[in-house]
Amino acid sequence: xxxxxxxxxxxxxxxxxxxxxxxxxxxxxxxxxxxxxxxxxxxxxxxxxxxxxxxxxxxxxxxxxxxxxxxxxxxxxxxxxxxxxxxxxxxxxxxxxxxxxxxxxxxxxxxxxxxxxxxxxxxxxxxxxxxxxxxxxxxxxxxxxxxxxxxxxxxxxxxxxxxxxxxxxxxxxxxxxxxxxxxxxxxxxxxxxxxxxxxxxxxxxxxxxxxxxxxxxxxxxxxxxxxxxxxxxxxxxxxxxxxxxxxxxxxxxxxx
Numbered sequence: 001x002x003x004x005x006x007x008x009x010x011x012x013x014x015x016x017x018x019x020x021x022x023x024x025x026x027x028x029x030x031x032x033x034x035x036x037x038x039x040x041x042x043x044x045x046x047x048x049x050x051x052x053x054x055x056x057x058x059x060x061x062x063x064x065x066x067x068x069x070x071x072x073x074x075x076x077x078x079x080x081x082x083x084x085x086x087x088x089x090x091x092x093x094x095x096x097x098x099x100x101x102x103x104x105x106x107x108x109x110x111x112x113x114x115x116x117x118x119x120x121x122x123x124x125x126x127x128x129x130x131x132x133x134x135x136x137x138x139x140x141x142x143x144x145x146x147x148x149x150x151x152x153x154x155x156x157x158x159x160x161x162x163x164x165x166x167x168x169x170x171x172x173x174x175x176x177x178x179x180x181x182x183x184x185x186x187x188x189x190x191x192x193x194x195x196x197x198x199x200x201x202x203x204x205x206x207x208x209x210x211x212x213x214x215x216x217x218x219x220x221x222x223x224x225x226x227x228x229x230x231x232x233x234x235x236x237x238x239x240x241x242x243x244x245x246x247x248x249x250x251x252x253x254x255x256x
Contacts, residue, residue: 009149013048017182021148021218022048024177025095025124028220030056032175036120038090044079044111045097046070047124053095080106084114091120098160099125099151105163112167117227121169122220128154130217131181147182157213160221169223176216 012018025048033041033056041059043051050072054062062074069076077083079101092111098104115121126132126148133154139147146152161171213219 008145012149018048018148021178022052025218025220026052026055028175028177029053029093029095029122032122032220032222033057033091036091036122038119040089041091041093042082042084042089042114043093043095044082044107045094045100046073047095047097053093059090080110082110082114086113087116089114089119090116091122093122095124096126096148096151098123098155099153102152104153104155108163109167112169112225115225117225119225120172121164121223121225123160123223124218124220125157125160126151126154126218127176127180127213127216128156129214132178132217135182157219157221164221164223168226170226171221171223173222174213175220175222176213176218177220178217180215180217182217 013022037058039060041054041057041062043054043062043064046064046066047053050070051062051064054064064073065075065077065079065082066073067076067078075083079097080103092115094107094111098107101107111121126136128136132148136147136151136154139145157174164171
């Protein structure tokens with residue numbers, strides 16, 4: 001049976017604001033996944049409709065892992081204890097996952113463990129210094145439900161950069177999206193475009209424009225796990241010890 005909390009989240013995603021967020025993120029995810037290849041793409045945590053963010057995946061296989069089994073979830077497991085061996089996943093997607101859990105650092109550390117060398121990590125987050133963060137703080141202050149639904153915190157892009165750097169990642173790029181203020185914004189209307197595909201194309205083109213994370217309501221951070229190379233240690237050359245006692249000088253005299 002669906003809880004009231006889940007119902008509120010579903011209603012928000014189906015509303016105009018939630019619809020805008022999902023459509024912009026789907027277009028941006030498709031763009032970010034253009035150069036992500038390999039066998040396995042793992043989405044850790046459910047966000048909105050089941051697998052809409054994985055539609056643009058170019059990997060051979062995709063898996064959606066969540067702590068609860070719902071529609072579209074492939075595997076059910078705790079997010080801070082993934083049922084995979086270390087260094088076996090080619091790419092991991094965390095769509096607002098770190099904002100929905102109690103210990104985001106533990107989830108991020110677990111993602112680093114299972115990600116292979118040169119693997120791709122993608123993280124979506126809301127900008128806490130935007131109108132989205134202000135509205136969330138106001139909702140918490142007056143005792144209203146969390147905004148956006150089910151979020152426990154918002155992590156700044158700078159803080160997230162520090163975390164992934166400590167875990168051995170290099171940040172490839174950061175895409176800013178959404179307006180600074182929470183509004184349904186300027187989604188293309190049916191009268192403005194001929195088909196839904198054209199509207200999605202317009203969103204994709206807009207997502208491809210460079211935009212700083214601080215000037216947007218949300219961001220997508222894309223990073224690569226660094227390869228840990230071993231530094232060969234050369235053996236020390238043995239140094240001959242000097243003889244402190246002087247050697248006897250040769251002589252031509254013959255003893256009697």
